[in-house]
Amino acid sequence: MDHLMRTIKCFLALFLILQVTTETAVSATVYTVGENLGWIAPPNHTFYSQWASNKNFSVGDTLVFHWNPNHTHNVAKVSEQVYNSCSTSASSNQILASAPSYDYNLVENGSFYFICTVADHCARGQKLSIKIGEQSGGSPTGLAPSPNSPAPPSSLSALPPSLSYALILIYFLRYI
Numbered sequence: 001m002d003h004l005m006r007t008i009k010c011f012l013a014l015f016l017i018l019q020v021t022t023e024t025a026v027s028a029t030v031y032t033v034g035e036n037l038g039w040i041a042p043p044n045h046t047f048y049s050q051w052a053s054n055k056n057f058s059v060g061d062t063l064v065f066h067w068n069p070n071h072t073h074n075v076a077k078v079s080e081q082v083y084n085s086c087s088t089s090a091s092s093n094q095i096l097a098s099a100p101s102y103d104y105n106l107v108e109n110g111s112f113y114f115i116c117t118v119a120d121h122c123a124r125g126q127k128l129s130i131k132i133g134e135q136s137g138g139s140p141t142g143l144a145p146s147p148n149s150p151a152p153p154s155s156l157s158a159l160p161p162s163l164s165y166a167l168i169l170i171y172f173l174r175y176i
C-alpha cells in the first residue's frame, strides 16, 4: 500500500514538472498590430506607439500585420532614421509584405522599426517601433523601487508562479 502511494506521488510530481516545463516553452505571444483596427493609416499619429507602449515583447513572439485587402498598404522594415522622417523612398527600406496579412517573428533582441511606404500613410502615423529585450533607453521613472521598499518575502517569488505552485504542491504531497 505504501509502495502504491509512493508511486502515485512520483507520477504526480513528474506530471507537475512536465506541465511547468511545457508552459515555459510555449509562452510565445502573437500580437495583432493595432488590434481590431489592424495596420492602417490610423486616426491619430501616436496610435501605434500607444498600442506598443504597454506590451512586453520578447524573442519568440510574433507580430501580425493585417489590413483590409481592398486597401493598399505594405510592411517595410526601416532604420530608426527613416522611422522618424518617414522617408518612404529610402533605398535601405525593406518591403517585407504587400499582401494584406504578414507575420513577423521576433527572433532577436533589439529595436525594430516598421512603416507603410504607401502614399503619406507613414506621415499620418502608420509606423511602429518596438523594443525587444532590456529597456536600455530612458529610465522608467516612477517604476524605480524606493529605497525603503522591503526585500521580496522569499526566494520563491523569483520563480514563475506556476513553478512556485508546483513546488508547494510537491512539498505537501510528501505529507499525504
Ligand SMILES: [Cu+2]
Pocket (backbone or CB within 6 Å): 040, 041, 072, 073, 074, 116, 117, 118, 121, 122, 126
Ligand atoms: Cu498604408
